[in-house]
Amino acid sequence: MRHAPVPATALSHPAATRLAALAPLSMRDRARLEQARSAPNIRQGREITAEGAPAELPRMVVAGWAALVRDFRDGRRQILSLLLPGEVLGDFHPSLPTTPWAVVALTEVAIADAPAADPDGALEQAYRAGADLQRAYTLNHIVRLGRMDAYERIADWLLETRDRLALSGLVDEGAFPMPLTQDMLGDLLGLTSVHVNRTLQVMRREGSVDLRSGWARLLRPAQLAEAAEYRA
Amino acid sequence: MRHAPVPATALSHPAATRLAALAPLSMRDRARLEQARSAPNIRQGREITAEGAPAELPRMVVAGWAALVRDFRDGRRQILSLLLPGEVLGDFHPSLPTTPWAVVALTEVAIADAPAADPDGALEQAYRAGADLQRAYTLNHIVRLGRMDAYERIADWLLETRDRLALSGLVDEGAFPMPLTQDMLGDLLGLTSVHVNRTLQVMRREGSVDLRSGWARLLRPAQLAEAAEYRA
DNA sequence: CGCGTTCTTGACTGCTTTCAAAGATGGTGG
DNA sequence: CCACCATCTTTGAAAGCAGTCAAGAACGCG
Numbered sequence: 001m002r003h004a005p006v007p008a009t010a011l012s013h014p015a016a017t018r019l020a021a022l023a024p025l026s027m028r029d030r031a032r033l034e035q036a037r038s039a040p041n042i043r044q045g046r047e048i049t050a051e052g053a054p055a056e057l058p059r060m061v062v063a064g065w066a067a068l069v070r071d072f073r074d075g076r077r078q079i080l081s082l083l084l085p086g087e088v089l090g091d092f093h094p095s096l097p098t099t100p101w102a103v104v105a106l107t108e109v110a111i112a113d114a115p116a117a118d119p120d121g122a123l124e125q126a127y128r129a130g131a132d133l134q135r136a137y138t139l140n141h142i143v144r145l146g147r148m149d150a151y152e153r154i155a156d157w158l159l160e161t162r163d164r165l166a167l168s169g170l171v172d173e174g175a176f177p178m179p180l181t182q183d184m185l186g187d188l189l190g191l192t193s194v195h196v197n198r199t200l201q202v203m204r205r206e207g208s209v210d211l212r213s214g215w216a217r218l219l220r221p222a223q224l225a226e227a228a229e230y231r232a
Numbered sequence: 233m234r235h236a237p238v239p240a241t242a243l244s245h246p247a248a249t250r251l252a253a254l255a256p257l258s259m260r261d262r263a264r265l266e267q268a269r270s271a272p273n274i275r276q277g278r279e280i281t282a283e284g285a286p287a288e289l290p291r292m293v294v295a296g297w298a299a300l301v302r303d304f305r306d307g308r309r310q311i312l313s314l315l316l317p318g319e320v321l322g323d324f325h326p327s328l329p330t331t332p333w334a335v336v337a338l339t340e341v342a343i344a345d346a347p348a349a350d351p352d353g354a355l356e357q358a359y360r361a362g363a364d365l366q367r368a369y370t371l372n373h374i375v376r377l378g379r380m381d382a383y384e385r386i387a388d389w390l391l392e393t394r395d396r397l398a399l400s401g402l403v404d405e406g407a408f409p410m411p412l413t414q415d416m417l418g419d420l421l422g423l424t425s426v427h428v429n430r431t432l433q434v435m436r437r438e439g440s441v442d443l444r445s446g447w448a449r450l451l452r453p454a455q456l457a458e459a460a461e462y463r464a
Numbered sequence: 465c466g467c468g469t470t471c472t473t474g475a476c477t478g479c480t481t482t483c484a485a486a487g488a489t490g491g492t493g494g
Numbered sequence: 495c496c497a498c499c500a501t502c503t504t505t506g507a508a509a510g511c512a513g514t515c516a517a518g519a520a521c522g523c524g
Contacts, residue, residue, distance in 0.1 A: 070375050072461055078378040080371045100463045101371065138370055139312045139333065143302050145377035146310040146422035149511070181470065190378035195512055197472065213521090229304060231332045381479075413502065427480055429504060445489090471520070481510075488503065494496090 014086030014168035015060040015112070021167050022133075023126035029115075036112040038062055048089075048103040048111065057113060058090025058127070064109030065179055067188075070101045079188040081138055082106075084161070085177075086168030088114055088130050107179045137164070145190045148228065150199045153189045156228035158209065158218060163232060178216035246318030246400035247292040247344070253399050254365075255358035261347075268344040270294055280321075280335040280343065289345060290322030290359070296341030297411055299420075302333045311420040313370055314338075316393070317409075318400030320346055320362050339411045369396070377422045380460065382431045385421045388460035390441065390450060395464060410448035 016033035019025060025033075041064075042048055048066055066083040080101055083089050089103065089111075117123035140160060144153045165176045182200070186193040203209045208224055210217040218224060225232075248265035251257060257265075271291075274280055280298055298315040312333055315321050321335065321343075349355035372392060376385045397408045414432070418425040435441045440456055442449040450456060457464075 068371065072379065076379045078375045080374050099368075135367075136331075138374070139300065142312050142370070142373055142377060143310045145374060147304065147308045183470080192513055193471085194473090194514080197470095198512095201472085415502080424481055425503085426482080426505090430480095433504080465524100467523090469520105469522085471518105473518080474516090475514105477512105477514070479510105479512085482508085484506090486503105486505080489501080491500090492498080494498095 013062045017169035018086035019126040022129040023122040029123045032115040038112040042105045042109045060088045060114045062110040065106040068101045069104045077187045152228045155224040159230045175217040179214045245294045249401035250318035251358040254361040255354040261355045264347040270344040274337045274341045292320045292346045294342040296339040300333045301336045309419045384460045387456040391462045407449040411446045
């Protein structure tokens with residue numbers, strides 16, 4: 001189950017959409033975002049290491065899903081944070097001696113350098129707002145893992161993901177890309193893939209979600225939001 | 233079980249120690265940190281809201297433990313992030329409409345305004361390094377909650393906390409303050425207080441930790457680190 | 465059409481929670 | 495100085511959500 005291949009050069013890419021939604025970008029900023037040079041695609045499963053960037057320049061995901069991942073010796077794995085299309089990665093702790101996690105491509109991924117911003121400009125403001133959002137996602141993930149049961153975790157995550165992708169203009173009539181396997185979902189949500197499967201079936205049976213072949217659609221978002229106490 | 237009262241004016245406070253450990257501060261920076269004016273103490277359980285600060289100036293915890301907390305309607309509670317003495321709070325998403333969490337004093341807490349830093353100076357560098365560390369703690373918390381069992385969560389958290397407090401100069405011959413109740417530990421680690429209690433007893437019986445009346449000492453840190461795959 | 469990956473399903477196990485109540489502990493007031 | 499009270503810790507028994515193990519079905523790709 002691999003989703004559609006990523007074009008080598010994205011025409012109108014999600015990061016431009018997302019950052020323009022976070023601050024009133026000038027046409028010049030938008031153009032620079034659109035024209036950002038894209039690095040060669042990264043294959044599924046590969047690490048997106050900092051090799052190329054000595055000072056770890058900020059980059060943005062143009063297509064595909066990436067994640068920060070930590071692996072245990074015994075095979076357990078935890079996805080710390082997702083990087084969805086349009087989102088910016090970077091600012092990765094140059095000060096820390098060793099980062100105990102890796103950045104991995106969960107699907108085939110296209111990355112581009114994020115254009116430098118004038119410290120007082122709208123683009124910088126958008127970067128900041130994006131980083132704030134990213135932090136909110138991370139904190140919300142803690143709530144999911146710490147105090148929600150399987151049903152709530154999945155419901156909450158689906159809602160958050162829909163909203164995140166909507167910012168990048170990737171939600172089309174309520175449907176959005178969801179290329180993660182149930183295995184990956186388990187590693188993200190602190191569950192086993194077996195239990196993810198059973199819980200998804202409950203949701204499907206009650207008609208809450210339509211989830212298949214790399215796409216998702218929330219059929220009863222209000223019910224899911226109520227169950228997870230989701231706050232848009 | 234309340235720990236020793238916080239002096240209204242801390243003489244040599246932990247934030248100065250911590251920031252000096254993160255970057256080579258000038259004597260002038262140190263002096264400004266020491267002299268930072270402290271707001272009135274905040275009583276245990278109270279919210280540390282942004283009332284006073286229109287632009288949400290960064291502040292630092294001079295004494296006591298605070299936390300970002302999210303409460304559920306049904307009484308469940310999750311501690312998202314701890315703020316230990318010496319650590320900086322601030323940069324709290326002015327861009328987000330509503331933050332779905334509160335900053336709460338877990339013990340009596342003393343807060344002071346963090347002095348402004350020259351953008352190119354060592355102090356700014358220390359603030360940045362501190363923020364990076366804070367982010368690493370948050371990501372590690374996700375691993376704890378997502379993929380560790382109760383024993384591993386507690387072991388990992390004790391080790392992290394010891395190292396965090398050591399940065400602020402608060403670890404004395406291996407002993408460090410630990411004012412959280414087992415209830416709070418449960419809310420932090422995604423467990424019930426009952427299970428925290430049982431797990432702590434296992435650790436005590438095997439002689440791994442000495443934990444009582446607001447203080448902790450790790451007797452076999454290597455064993456704990458091995459169990460939790462802790463990476464200093 | 466064949467193979468590898470992903471998804472489903474079932475039975476069993478177990479870590480953690482729930483519910484309840486009995487001890488400790490520390491601060492407070494008589 | 496001691497009784498009293500609220501809070502916190504400790505224990506026990508029973509229930510439950512999620513994990514484990516295993517095998518078969520379905521799907522997508524070459």
